[in-house]
Amino acid sequence: MxxxxxxxxxxxxxxVARRTGLSVHALRFYERxxxxxxxxxxxxxxxxxxxxxxxxxxxxxxxxxxxxxPLAELKRFAELVRHGPxxxxxxxxxxxxxxxxxxxxxRALEECRSVIAWKTSVYAEHLARGEAGGLWDPTA
Amino acid sequence: MxxxxxxxxxxxxxxVARRTGLSVHALRFYERxxxxxxxxxxxxxxxxxxxxxxxxxxxxxxxxxxxxxPLAELKRFAELVRHGPxxxxxxxxxxxxxxxxxxxxxRALEECRSVIAWKTSVYAEHLARGEAGGLWDPTA
DNA sequence: CTATGAAGTAGAGCGAGGTCTAGATCAAGT
DNA sequence: ACTTGATCTAGACCTCGCTCTACTTCATAG
Numbered sequence: 001m002x003x004x005x006x007x008x009x010x011x012x013x014x015x016v017a018r019r020t021g022l023s024v025h026a027l028r029f030y031e032r033x034x035x036x037x038x039x040x041x042x043x044x045x046x047x048x049x050x051x052x053x054x055x056x057x058x059x060x061x062x063x064x065x066x067x068x069x070p071l072a073e074l075k076r077f078a079e080l081v082r083h084g085p086x087x088x089x090x091x092x093x094x095x096x097x098x099x100x101x102x103x104x105x106x107r108a109l110e111e112c113r114s115v116i117a118w119k120t121s122v123y124a125e126h127l128a129r130g131e132a133g134g135l136w137d138p139t140a
Numbered sequence: 141m142x143x144x145x146x147x148x149x150x151x152x153x154x155x156v157a158r159r160t161g162l163s164v165h166a167l168r169f170y171e172r173x174x175x176x177x178x179x180x181x182x183x184x185x186x187x188x189x190x191x192x193x194x195x196x197x198x199x200x201x202x203x204x205x206x207x208x209x210p211l212a213e214l215k216r217f218a219e220l221v222r223h224g225p226x227x228x229x230x231x232x233x234x235x236x237x238x239x240x241x242x243x244x245x246x247r248a249l250e251e252c253r254s255v256i257a258w259k260t261s262v263y264a265e266h267l268a269r270g271e272a273g274g275l276w277d278p279t280a
Numbered sequence: 281c282t283a284t285g286a287a288g289t290a291g292a293g294c295g296a297g298g299t300c301t302a303g304a305t306c307a308a309g310t
Numbered sequence: 311a312c313t314t315g316a317t318c319t320a321g322a323c324c325t326c327g328c329t330c331t332a333c334t335t336c337a338t339a340g
Contacts, residue, residue, distance in 0.1 A: 014286065024287080025329055033327095045336050047287060060259070067252035071327070092263040099256045106249050109242055112207035116239045119200070123232040154316065164317085165299055185306050187317055211297070 010041075011050040020058045027058075035061060035074050037081050067102045150181075151190040160198045167198075175201060175214055177221050207242045 017024045031040060031048075037057050041049040064074055077094055080087050157164045171180060171188075177197050181189045204214055217234055220227045 012286080013288095023329080026327085028288085029328065043336090045287090047336075060255070063252045063255045065327095067249055067256070088263055088267055092260060092267060095256055095260045095263065099253065099260060102249055102253050102256065106246060106253070109207055109246050109249070112203045113239065113242050113246070115200070115203045116207070116235055116242065120232060120235045120239060123228055123235065127228055127232060152316080153318095163299080166297090168318090169298060183306090185317090186319095187306075205297095 009052060011052075011055065013048050013050070016050045016055055016058065019055055020062055022058065022062065030058075030061070033071060033075060035071065035078050037078055064098065067098070068105065069098055073098070149192060151192075151195065153188050153190070156190045156195055156198065159195055160202055162198065162202065170198075170201070173211060173215060175211065175218050177218055204238065207238070208245060209238050213238070 011019075013024050013027055016022075017027060020027075022030070030036060036054065038054075040054060041051070043049055061074060064077075065071075073094065077091065080091050080094070151159075153164050153167055156162075157167060160167075162170070170176060176194065178194075180194060181191070183189055201214060204217075205211075213234065217231065220231050220234070
């Protein structure tokens with residue numbers, strides 16, 4: 001049988017920080033805030049030992065945060081997952097709602113981009129033809 | 141001659157708030173922070189009277205803010221414009237740098253979107269085939 | 281044994297970006 | 311004159327998302 005071993009590689013907080021891009025401080029903060037799914041294991045000396053599964057979860061957290069999900073909602077999601085099976089519909093709903101927002105955000109940014117592109121083109125053109133004055137009004 | 145009248149329609153702060161989507165508070169705050177190009181005109185009674193030009197500038201500010209430009213940078217831009225002609229190259233550079241960031245942001249969001257889309261599809265599939273257990277691990 | 285450096289805790293502090301309060305004033309309608 | 315509602319100012323206050331401080335403890339190399 002292909003033993004599906006959990007390959008618990010016992011990563012230190014520093015390692016996890018490097019892998020996730022979160023600071024050591026942020027990792028402890030996330031834990032305090034209940035943003036993790038399970039309690040992190042500890043060595044006899046009290047140090048945190050993260051597993052690959054923990055890291056996977058954190059990587060998802062990073063993506064959700066990066067796309068603007070507030071910590072409170074991330075926490076809610078973690079709670080759902082922690083609570084186990086039976087609430088998949090709610091999880092899906094949460095993710096779906098977030099996805100909508102991300103898409104709206106992308107559209108908004110694309111519009112900003114086009115406004116900015118237009119502005120820069122006005123300046124670029126102006127510079128190309130020399131200082132012709134009359135440009136210093138806010139609209140231009 | 142086509143008199144290019146500045147059609148100064150004397151808008152109240154409330155009107156401008158409605159038109160720009162900024163709150164009245166935010167408008168006063170922006171002014172205090174030096175984010176406006178010129179000083180806003182006042183009535184004899186001391187109330188602000190905005191012109192269309194002011195609104196145009198504010199609309200640009202809104203777009204820049206919406207796309208993540210920090211107030212400090214917006215202030216810098218306002219200063220350049222206020223200072224008049226001769227610094228167009230610097231203005232262009234500032235806008236250009238921002239545009240790069242907006243594009244990077246869009247790319248990052250698109251990646252987040254695809255991660256989230258994958259996650260939701262996992263849940264959706266799971267729900268479609270009934271609660272098959274074994275899904276409640278953070279990776280799924 | 282000691283030095284060094286990573287990690288532990290609890291809690292204070294910070295920067296950004298507004299928001300809100302208090303109390304006064306202005307402007308318009310009746 | 312009176313009421314109502316928008317504005318005025320200065321400055322206090324708030325939320326978010328970490329970050330940093332202070333001080334202690336653990337682990338490892340020399």
